[in-house]
Amino acid sequence: MTTTRKLTMAQAIAEAIGQEMERDNKVFVMGEDIGKYGGIFGATGGLLDKFGPERIMDTPISETAFIGTATGAAAAGLRPIAELMFVDFFGVCMDQIYNHLAKNTYMAGGNIKLPVVLTTAIGGGYSDAAQHSQCLYGTFAHMPGLKVVVPSNAYDAKGLMTQAIRDDNPVLFMYHKGIMGLPWMAYFEGSSNEVPQAQYTIPFGVAKVVREGTDLTIVTLSQMVQKSLLAAEELKKQGISAEVLDLRTLVPLDRKAVLKSVAKTGRLLVADEDYLSFGLTGEIAALVAENLDTVALKAPVKRLAVPDVPIPYSRPLEKFVIPQVENIVAASQALMKGRVAEGQPA
Amino acid sequence: MQANKEKLLWMYEKMVEIRNYEETMASVYLEGKLPPNIQQGLAFDIGSGPVPGEMHLAAGQEPVAVGICAHLKQEDTVVGTHRPHHFAIAKGVPLTPMTAEMFGKVTGLGKGKGGHMHLFDPVHKFSCSGLIGASLPPACGAGLAAKKMGKDWVAVAFFGEGAANQGAVHESLNLAALWQLPVIFVCEDNKWAISVPKTSATSIEWVADRASAYGMPGIKVAHNDAVEVYEAVAPAIARARSGKGPSLIEVKTDRYLGHFQGDPEVYRPKDEVANLRKNDPIPKLATQLKSAGQMTDAEEAAIVARARQRVTDAFAFARKSDYPAPQEALQHVFA
Ligand SMILES: Cc1ncc(C[n+]2csc(CCOP(=O)(O)OP(=O)(O)O)c2C)c(N)n1
Numbered sequence: 001m002t003t004t005r006k007l008t009m010a011q012a013i014a015e016a017i018g019q020e021m022e023r024d025n026k027v028f029v030m031g032e033d034i035g036k037y038g039g040i041f042g043a044t045g046g047l048l049d050k051f052g053p054e055r056i057m058d059t060p061i062s063e064t065a066f067i068g069t070a071t072g073a074a075a076a077g078l079r080p081i082a083e084l085m086f087v088d089f090f091g092v093c094m095d096q097i098y099n100h101l102a103k104n105t106y107m108a109g110g111n112i113k114l115p116v117v118l119t120t121a122i123g124g125g126y127s128d129a130a131q132h133s134q135c136l137y138g139t140f141a142h143m144p145g146l147k148v149v150v151p152s153n154a155y156d157a158k159g160l161m162t163q164a165i166r167d168d169n170p171v172l173f174m175y176h177k178g179i180m181g182l183p184w185m186a187y188f189e190g191s192s193n194e195v196p197q198a199q200y201t202i203p204f205g206v207a208k209v210v211r212e213g214t215d216l217t218i219v220t221l222s223q224m225v226q227k228s229l230l231a232a233e234e235l236k237k238q239g240i241s242a243e244v245l246d247l248r249t250l251v252p253l254d255r256k257a258v259l260k261s262v263a264k265t266g267r268l269l270v271a272d273e274d275y276l277s278f279g280l281t282g283e284i285a286a287l288v289a290e291n292l293d294t295v296a297l298k299a300p301v302k303r304l305a306v307p308d309v310p311i312p313y314s315r316p317l318e319k320f321v322i323p324q325v326e327n328i329v330a331a332s333q334a335l336m337k338g339r340v341a342e343g344q345p346a
Numbered sequence: 347m348q349a350n351k352e353k354l355l356w357m358y359e360k361m362v363e364i365r366n367y368e369e370t371m372a373s374v375y376l377e378g379k380l381p382p383n384i385q386q387g388l389a390f391d392i393g394s395g396p397v398p399g400e401m402h403l404a405a406g407q408e409p410v411a412v413g414i415c416a417h418l419k420q421e422d423t424v425v426g427t428h429r430p431h432h433f434a435i436a437k438g439v440p441l442t443p444m445t446a447e448m449f450g451k452v453t454g455l456g457k458g459k460g461g462h463m464h465l466f467d468p469v470h471k472f473s474c475s476g477l478i479g480a481s482l483p484p485a486c487g488a489g490l491a492a493k494k495m496g497k498d499w500v501a502v503a504f505f506g507e508g509a510a511n512q513g514a515v516h517e518s519l520n521l522a523a524l525w526q527l528p529v530i531f532v533c534e535d536n537k538w539a540i541s542v543p544k545t546s547a548t549s550i551e552w553v554a555d556r557a558s559a560y561g562m563p564g565i566k567v568a569h570n571d572a573v574e575v576y577e578a579v580a581p582a583i584a585r586a587r588s589g590k591g592p593s594l595i596e597v598k599t600d601r602y603l604g605h606f607q608g609d610p611e612v613y614r615p616k617d618e619v620a621n622l623r624k625n626d627p628i629p630k631l632a633t634q635l636k637s638a639g640q641m642t643d644a645e646e647a648a649i650v651a652r653a654r655q656r657v658t659d660a661f662a663f664a665r666k667s668d669y670p671a672p673q674e675a676l677q678h679v680f681a
Contacts, residue, residue: 126399129460185393275501314459
């Protein structure tokens with residue numbers, strides 16, 4: 001039987017990478033401070049000792065070069081994992097990501113495989129300000145050609161990472177710093193959990209009901225899952241039963257799971273740490289709107305997200321723009337009071 | 347060009363002020379981040395305390411900032427890095443709003459919105475960025491503006507030896523040389539880019555050797571010494587002011603602390619850290635000044651006291667300032 005033990009999300013990701021590297025010698029890692037340091041967020045901890053600098057390669061601060069190198073190496077038959085510390089830094093090498101990594105397979109008529117995993121940290125909540133606190137998964141999910149994976153806990157992270165490395169397509173794997181289990185950052189309990197030693201995969205595009213409920217559905221992902229679970233506990237005390245749906249991957253998106261849950265509860269709150277406009281919350285709301293013939297809503301859809309401002313540094317400002325547990329509670333309460341307008345299906 | 351007594355004393359005082367600032371910040375930064383967090387299973391809570399977020403300190407690197415800024419006037423532009431305090435202080439950014447910014451207070455340079463890596467002072471023409479290599483393009487812009495407006499202003503872009511391998515650096519060097527912009531590019535080689543040593547990141551020993559590839563002078567400063575920096579860069583400043591174009595300077599310096607406060611420094615040999623302060627440029631300059639009869643013990647004491655007082659006042663101001671109201675987060679996306 002397989003043993004399980006409690007791991008942090010960082011440890012689970014590093015374990016998945018290590019096991020896949022043992023299984024397949026085409027897999028290697030490149031990135032800044034991923035060697036001795038083990039990655040600033042611990043996602044490659046211990047791998048240098050096991051695999052040496054030929055397969056765990058610290059790079060210069062040359063993102064265009066090393067991310068483009070990952071694309072080229074993948075086209076030639078290797079399976080690179082490239083880490084760029086913070087998603088906020090992707091701008092400097094965006095061309096290699098969204099014009100090449102994401103498009104070459106398509107432009108080659110499917111004749112090129114690009115099994116690249118790009119890993120990066122997302123999210124705020126600790127006053128790292130506007131250039132180090134974004135989520136941006138909506139940006140990458142918006143542009144075709146990248147699978148976008150955003151786990152909320154260690155168990156999922158390991159299975160999704162193993163799946164990502166085995167996928168023949170480019171995958172962007174984004175981990176929220178606040179749930180990595182870092183010894184230097186406060187986090188919401190729940191992201192460190194039991195993880196089997198043995199390898200396993202979790203298929204992309206399969207959302208998970210992490211808490212069953214009957215009154216409303218909270219669709220969310222990443223650290224917001226932990227916040228939503230705390231909110232659901234609070235709501236329970238007030239007699240409100242919230243179902244929490246963890247999307248786990250944005251591309252592919254488990255639309256069926258969203259519709260199924262909303263059909264059951266009749267109310268939808270989308271809770272997101274990305275920007276409000278043109279993002280995840282709009283996508284999920286549109287999905288439900290397009291299916292109002294089969295999904296009857298008891299109240300208009302509610303969206304919680306960063307209100308279209310960069311993430312401010314100062315603590316009270318940051319707390320104000322990033323949705324918190326109490327905001328999820330308040331939005332859920334409002335949703336319970338809300339009624340659809342006259343003439344709409346009730 | 348040799349530094350006169352006035353410049354030497356200015357550089358000494360600024361270095362003392364920077365060091366005192368960084369050491370004060372190092373201890374204030376830890377407030378609220380250690381116990382009781384340790385009992386909660388955290389070694390360190392980066393988000394708590396009066397100064398949250400990441401903190402990169404430049405103790406040890408003072409000579410680079412003061413040796414260059416001693417040549418500058420208020421109209422000259424300086425673009426710093428994610429490790430910005432020494433540059434900001436040397437450029438004349440006032441300590442009180444700068445410190446208040448790091449406390450996230452409404453009295454800060456950016457009303458609490460920017461924080462430590464994002465200090466903007468349009469009056470003293472200082473800015474910086476948390477993105478590596480991002481200091482060079484805006485310095486080219488400031489240089490272009492000076493040229494178009496017929497001013498003798500210069501722009502200085504500071505960047506680390508790690509940043510020297512970033513695309514934006516190479517593009518900027520070429521552009522500045524091509525357009526003969528009055529820009530001084532200053533590579534601060536503290537040997538480490540977080541955990542990656544220069545030897546594993548750069549294929550040559552001196553970044554300044556790249557200057558010839560772009561068609562500009564390259565200047566090497568081998569010691570972490572303010573006077574040496576001051577004298578070595580003088581021709582570059584004169585060149586830029588007289589419309590003859592950019593220069594690339596590299597200074598060898600030392601990072602005394604971790605990459606950021608709380609960095610376990612697992613990558614750095616312990617004896618390296620222990621030995622760094624043996625060549626501390628601040629007492630060294632004091633000794634030089636005194637043996638040349640340019641500073642008395644009493645003058646030294648007065649300089650140290652003044653610098654300390656400014657730092658103390660700045661931290662006191664920051665502590666007692668108010669936080670912005672939460673709704674202010676919604677302002678200033680558009681001016
Ligand atoms: C574009 C970009 N890539 C990566 C980082 C992460 N990062 C922050 S500081 C740093 C090292 C910088 O080294 P160097 O330029 O030598 O400056 P130093 O920290 O030594 O002052 C890295 C990789 C970043 N901030 N921006």
